[in-house]
Amino acid sequence: MPATIRDVARLAGVSPSTVSRALSLPDVVNPATRARVRAAAEQLGYEPNRAARGLITGRTGNIGLVVPDLANPFFPSVVKGVQARARLHDVAVFLADTDEDAAAEAGLVRALAKQVDGLILCSPRATEEELAAVARETNVVLVNRLVEGVPAVTFDNEGGMRQAIAHLVALGHRRIAWVGGPKASWSSAHRIIGLYAAARDHGVKLVDVGDFAPTYEGGMAAADQVVATGATAVVAYNDLIAIGLLARLHTRGISVPGDLSVVGIDGIAMARMSRPALTTVRLPKQKAGEIAVELLLAVLDDPDPDTIIATRGKLHGELIVRDSTGVAPDPARP
Amino acid sequence: MPATIRDVARLAGVSPSTVSRALSLPDVVNPATRARVRAAAEQLGYEPNRAARGLITGRTGNIGLVVPDLANPFFPSVVKGVQARARLHDVAVFLADTDEDAAAEAGLVRALAKQVDGLILCSPRATEEELAAVARETNVVLVNRLVEGVPAVTFDNEGGMRQAIAHLVALGHRRIAWVGGPKASWSSAHRIIGLYAAARDHGVKLVDVGDFAPTYEGGMAAADQVVATGATAVVAYNDLIAIGLLARLHTRGISVPGDLSVVGIDGIAMARMSRPALTTVRLPKQKAGEIAVELLLAVLDDPDPDTIIATRGKLHGELIVRDSTGVAPDPARP
DNA sequence: GTGAAAGCGCTAACAC
DNA sequence: GTGTTAGCGCTTTCAC
Numbered sequence: 001m002p003a004t005i006r007d008v009a010r011l012a013g014v015s016p017s018t019v020s021r022a023l024s025l026p027d028v029v030n031p032a033t034r035a036r037v038r039a040a041a042e043q044l045g046y047e048p049n050r051a052a053r054g055l056i057t058g059r060t061g062n063i064g065l066v067v068p069d070l071a072n073p074f075f076p077s078v079v080k081g082v083q084a085r086a087r088l089h090d091v092a093v094f095l096a097d098t099d100e101d102a103a104a105e106a107g108l109v110r111a112l113a114k115q116v117d118g119l120i121l122c123s124p125r126a127t128e129e130e131l132a133a134v135a136r137e138t139n140v141v142l143v144n145r146l147v148e149g150v151p152a153v154t155f156d157n158e159g160g161m162r163q164a165i166a167h168l169v170a171l172g173h174r175r176i177a178w179v180g181g182p183k184a185s186w187s188s189a190h191r192i193i194g195l196y197a198a199a200r201d202h203g204v205k206l207v208d209v210g211d212f213a214p215t216y217e218g219g220m221a222a223a224d225q226v227v228a229t230g231a232t233a234v235v236a237y238n239d240l241i242a243i244g245l246l247a248r249l250h251t252r253g254i255s256v257p258g259d260l261s262v263v264g265i266d267g268i269a270m271a272r273m274s275r276p277a278l279t280t281v282r283l284p285k286q287k288a289g290e291i292a293v294e295l296l297l298a299v300l301d302d303p304d305p306d307t308i309i310a311t312r313g314k315l316h317g318e319l320i321v322r323d324s325t326g327v328a329p330d331p332a333r334p
Numbered sequence: 335m336p337a338t339i340r341d342v343a344r345l346a347g348v349s350p351s352t353v354s355r356a357l358s359l360p361d362v363v364n365p366a367t368r369a370r371v372r373a374a375a376e377q378l379g380y381e382p383n384r385a386a387r388g389l390i391t392g393r394t395g396n397i398g399l400v401v402p403d404l405a406n407p408f409f410p411s412v413v414k415g416v417q418a419r420a421r422l423h424d425v426a427v428f429l430a431d432t433d434e435d436a437a438a439e440a441g442l443v444r445a446l447a448k449q450v451d452g453l454i455l456c457s458p459r460a461t462e463e464e465l466a467a468v469a470r471e472t473n474v475v476l477v478n479r480l481v482e483g484v485p486a487v488t489f490d491n492e493g494g495m496r497q498a499i500a501h502l503v504a505l506g507h508r509r510i511a512w513v514g515g516p517k518a519s520w521s522s523a524h525r526i527i528g529l530y531a532a533a534r535d536h537g538v539k540l541v542d543v544g545d546f547a548p549t550y551e552g553g554m555a556a557a558d559q560v561v562a563t564g565a566t567a568v569v570a571y572n573d574l575i576a577i578g579l580l581a582r583l584h585t586r587g588i589s590v591p592g593d594l595s596v597v598g599i600d601g602i603a604m605a606r607m608s609r610p611a612l613t614t615v616r617l618p619k620q621k622a623g624e625i626a627v628e629l630l631l632a633v634l635d636d637p638d639p640d641t642i643i644a645t646r647g648k649l650h651g652e653l654i655v656r657d658s659t660g661v662a663p664d665p666a667r668p
Numbered sequence: 669g670t671g672a673a674a675g676c677g678c679t680a681a682c683a684c
Numbered sequence: 685g686t687g688t689t690a691g692c693g694c695t696t697t698c699a700c
């Protein structure tokens with residue numbers, strides 16, 4: 001049975017309102033009283049009941065975080081960032097994993113929306129309309145997704161692809177394969193834009209082998225088609241696909257980077273651990289989570305549309321060169 | 335501005351209490367009234383405010399989940415399981431990542447405890463006393479940890495190690511190295527117990543190379559010492575260490591499984607993707623999360639100590655044989 | 669600077 | 685079967 005504000009008030013010999021003030025607006029009460037109240041609160045181990053406070057202030061001190069799939073190592077990083085930053089602000093985080101199920105997502109969002117001050121949404125698959133609708137009903141920050149009028153923190157997907165292509169071109173590659181991810185995803189679209197722009201600028205040939213699941217298995221499935229293109233290098237939609245490529249290429253006796261160079265995107269921990277270690281564009285995932293929290297809190301304090309538009313983050317990726325692109329292409333190959 | 339119970343009451347032409355009853359105890363109100371109330375609620379998009387309800391019922395419909403580090407792939411799996419099962423019961427999940435910081439953990443737990451019905455704790459590092467203290471103040475379910483009188487879902491660590499050793503012995507190994515994890519961890523202690531028991535039973539020699547960080551780097555650091563033991567096989571505290579071993583062994587030109595067989599534990603996704611693919615004992619991590627939720631909910635409904643003791647889960651691991659133990663040891667090696 | 673009173677949205681007694 | 689009343693723990697007028 002936790003102590004209530006009345007217990008503290010009784011012990012300190014003051015009224016509940018004074019306790020409330022002493023704790024949340026310290027400078028408005030007499031220092032002596034404040035000290036007495038503090039001591040009483042301490043002694044009783046008193047912590048204000050957030051639900052009760054929220055009922056009256058309209059602020060719960062909680063935020064919600066929705067991710068599509070925690071099994072994809074991309075998202076735990078984001079969650080960790082959100083978590084860490086939220087704790088700094090003494091805000092608690094509700095987490096929901098939608099299991100890539102757009103329908104479940106809608107329900108979860110509705111349920112969560114009632115008990116939080118705002119929502120951070122990683123929703124690669126939801127439609128713009130759905131997201132805009134949610135944003136109308138509650139405070140929302142989007143991660144790696146841009147929707148008109150909704151604050152968001154995004155990655156510089158185009159820039160990431162440019163770095164990848166520039167790196168491969170510098171190594172001498174002239175024919176580069178692309179293994180796509182989920183077609184509907186926002187980041188996929190933007191990665192492709194950057195990819196083609198870079199290929200055009202460098203005057204190199206891009207061969208699209210199609211869209212695959214953004215998983216290890218997806219990469220395994222894509223590998224043979226990549227080989228068939230005759231490309232000397234391949235860029236994958238994400239690291240998981242790239243690592244799947246590596247595995248299947250090894251099985252087929254194709255040397256990486258000897259016969260084929262491989263580049264991923266995301267910079268998940270696993271990329272360091274693959275064989276050969278994977279060259280990738282590291283996206284600051286945890287940072288994205290942290291910024292999303294700051295953004296959300298800023299919007300809560302000032303829901304002015306101008307603020308919202310001004311507070312968009314665009315995070316740049318960093319090319320990490322590892323062994324999977326270590327060698328120039330064999331000029332004997334077509 | 336979301337609809338309140340009074341809005342629904344007004345629209346349906348009944349009192350707020352009737353609305354409340356119609357929604358939570360449907361069979362106690364007249365079917366006709368119930369239908370009217372339901373329609374009104376629907377029309378207004380009414381969802382009861384959980385905070386307000388919790389204030390009076392004493393139940394928030396929320397649970398808290400504390401994990402030490404989301405960057406360790408073990409924990410996202412547990413979180414996913416908790417998440418999925420909680421959603422089934424219409425319970426929301428607060429997530430806290432303590433960043434392996436025991437001090438932060440205490441604070442987080444206190445803060446969370448106020449706004450949840452119960453806590454699921456993955457706290458490999460907290461002391462028994464700390465955990466017992468938390469359990470006295472709030473409803474707690476422990477994961478992969480056993481403390482007197484506290485409901486818990488654990489893995490059969492001993493059994494897992496027995497399977498690993500039996501597998502290696504069957505392949506002909508007689509001298510097996512052990513790379514330990516964090517000394518203070520509960521599962522480490524139990525893995526060691528199973529390990530030595532199995533070694534004794536099979537009459538094989540175990541060589542302990544010491545304790546290492548439960549990470550890829552930890553495995554890299556341990557590899558050379560493993561080689562120096564002259565063992566033909568090595569069991570690691572977890573998959574991350576095992577994968578680190580694989581990497582360093584490859585660098586040194588030591589063939590796995592040709593020269594040395596490697597076994598991990600946990601069964602993280604990455605284990606399939608290593609080269610060679612890692613033989614491991616797969617622990618049902620997601621299942622553990624699911625069961626933890628069921629356990630917690632059961633305890634909430636019936637905080638009787640007998641129930642608590644009866645409701646302990648012990649989950650068995652499953653040996654997954656992959657290439658890292660594919661071949662019998664070379665008899666030429668000592 | 670502090671206390672009394674009202675009320676956030678909801679449910680649980682208690683009447684009827 | 686339904687309405688009225690009271691109150692969960694807290695903050696916030698409004699007096700003083």
